[in-house]
Amino acid sequence: MKTFHLSHNTSPFPPPEPSVVAVGFFDGVHKGHQQVIHSAEQEAAALGVKSAVMTFDPHPSVILKKGKQQVHYITPLREKEQIIEQLGIDYLFVVRFDLTLASLSPQSFVDQFFVRLRIQKVVAGFDFSYGFKGEGSMETLPNHAKGRFTHKVVDKVDLNEEKISSTRIRQLLDEGAVAEAGNLLGRPFYLKGELVQPPSDTGTSGESMTCIRTADYFYLPKDGTYFITIRYKEEIDYGMIVIEKSSTLHDDCSLFNLYLLSGQPSLKEKEVTVQFWGFFNESSTTTKTYSEEQNSLIVGHIQRFFGLS
DSSP states (O other): OEEEEEOTTOOOSSOOOOEEEEESOOTTOOHHHHHHHHHHHHHHHHHTSEEEEEEEESOHHHHHSTTOOOOOBSSOHHHHHHHHHHTTOSEEEEEEOOHHHHHSOHHHHHIIIIITTTEEEEEEETTOEESGGGOEETTTHHHHHTTSOEEEEEOOOEETTEEOOHHHHHHHHHTTOHHHHHHHHTSOEEEEEEEEOOTTOOOOTTTSOOEEEESSOBOOOOSEEEEEEEEETTEEEEEEEEEOTTOOSSTTOOEEEEEETTOOOOTTOOEEEEEEEEEEESOOOOOSOOOHHHHHHHHHHHHHHHTOO
């Protein structure tokens, strides 16, 4: 997959080959988003052109809401790019969202980001909007296309009669319902970050507080203890982790008290992936060491949850 980073006053040179593009913010790249993207792939194959996805960075709320400097994402841009690449897409267009982009008329947006990119067909969800104050919609798109490309509207995707959406997934994470969130995502909810050792750590192997500094402003589930798997290099381990967003051990570290069945991973293993499988309890009380009885109880909980005992 080739990635193009664009803004309102830039365009790739030479221009990419003609494509069918799925367009949206796509935070989470959940099952609903995947249907839009797969539809674009099918349309591209039918036309014999490249498949593409167009997304935006940062989230519009960062620019349009006063005082809001950062938001947290289910899939920060780097993760979104990797997931979209795994879906088999040829091109990813990342459009820089700024005040100038937000002020473009719907017609100017179409001319700059669809026509100049040689888009043959635009595929989007029924609620996609574009241009100043979202005045453009999938209903108005044919007027702005002026016969230069076609479009396809993808209906909403429901699960149990409820729309699959990034908002719904954030609500589930706020409730600690990580398994349900994973079901809407089509994969386990996960975070990535670096293992670091807090300055005051004094525990022993498998019992000390390990801190994970999260990367790229991941959206965090509610405070509490969760069953997780952790991947570092080619190894996967089972364990539990405590989320306490109010904790400020140092810098932006907000995940800690990681307990793994195999003992504590080497702190030399920098980036790790933490997959969330279930909620254990709301306790977010941290401790640096555990008694032998506590260790046995924790191991038992982990083994039973994952069917390892």
